[in-house]
Amino acid sequence: MKNEKAFIFDLDGVIVDTAKYHYLAWKNLANSLGFDFTEEQNEQLKGVSRVKSLEILLGVGKVNLSEEKKEALLKEKNKKYLAYVNTMTSAEILPGVNKLLQFLEANKIKFALGSASKNAPLILEKVGLLKRFYAIVDGNDVTKAKPDPEVFLIGAKKLNTAPENCIVVEDAIAGIQAANSAKMTSIGIGDKTVLSEADYVFESMNEITSDFLQNLIN
Numbered sequence: 001m002k003n004e005k006a007f008i009f010d011l012d013g014v015i016v017d018t019a020k021y022h023y024l025a026w027k028n029l030a031n032s033l034g035f036d037f038t039e040e041q042n043e044q045l046k047g048v049s050r051v052k053s054l055e056i057l058l059g060v061g062k063v064n065l066s067e068e069k070k071e072a073l074l075k076e077k078n079k080k081y082l083a084y085v086n087t088m089t090s091a092e093i094l095p096g097v098n099k100l101l102q103f104l105e106a107n108k109i110k111f112a113l114g115s116a117s118k119n120a121p122l123i124l125e126k127v128g129l130l131k132r133f134y135a136i137v138d139g140n141d142v143t144k145a146k147p148d149p150e151v152f153l154i155g156a157k158k159l160n161t162a163p164e165n166c167i168v169v170e171d172a173i174a175g176i177q178a179a180n181s182a183k184m185t186s187i188g189i190g191d192k193t194v195l196s197e198a199d200y201v202f203e204s205m206n207e208i209t210s211d212f213l214q215n216l217i218n
């Protein structure tokens with residue numbers, strides 16, 4: 001049904017706090033290249049693709065490398081990241097997520113994933129959420145990264161509804177911009193000043209009330 005409301009969730013920083021594992025893996029890589037990488041610098045990598053993240057990191061360290069070496073580093077980084085991911089359990093689902101998914105299921109509202117991560121299905125599987133998503137759109141499905149709306153437009157198609165009916169939940173500015181340019185309703189999770197372009201902002205998913213959701217889907 002083309003007029004049905006549906007939700008599209010970002011993964012990292014919305015469903016699970018994998019940002020800390022991305023950071024540890026990037027920092028380890030920076031250190032092995034002979035420079036430090038702070039948590040503050042890491043903010044620039046949120047919502048950004050793996051390849052672009054490496055470019056930013058190498059920029060911080062002022063390091064120039066061949067394409068071949070960069071390929072090898074991307075593989076190494078992902079290997080380190082996956083070592084953390086493989087320890088993940090449902091205990092790492094962020095507060096408020098289960099409550100929100102249960103509300104959507106009870107109200108027969110479909111939801112999909114719209115993530116830049118190529119590891120998204122594995123992470124959802126590890127935390128036991130994979131089967132609950134109606135559709136998955138991840139870093140393997142897109143050619144253009146957020147803030148391009150491609151990831152969410154593919155999501156709307158898979159949900160078989162118009163973009164205007166979709167509600168996106170995101171923690172990154174690039175993701176909010178992607179949702180807005182897809183003409184979707186955007187909900188930011190995080191800092192109000194950082195996510196000021198979002199239609200609504202909550203500090204955590206835990207703050208989203210049933211009344212708010214009810215109004216949104218009516």
Ligand code: BG6
Nearest residue numbers: 012046047048050116117118119
């Ligand atoms: C995004 C994260 O969701 O996915 C970024 O916010 C990450 O930090 C990107 O670089 C790509 O993830 P992956 O798992 O494919 O390396």
Ligand code: MG
Nearest residue numbers: 010012013171
């Ligand atoms: Mg995110």
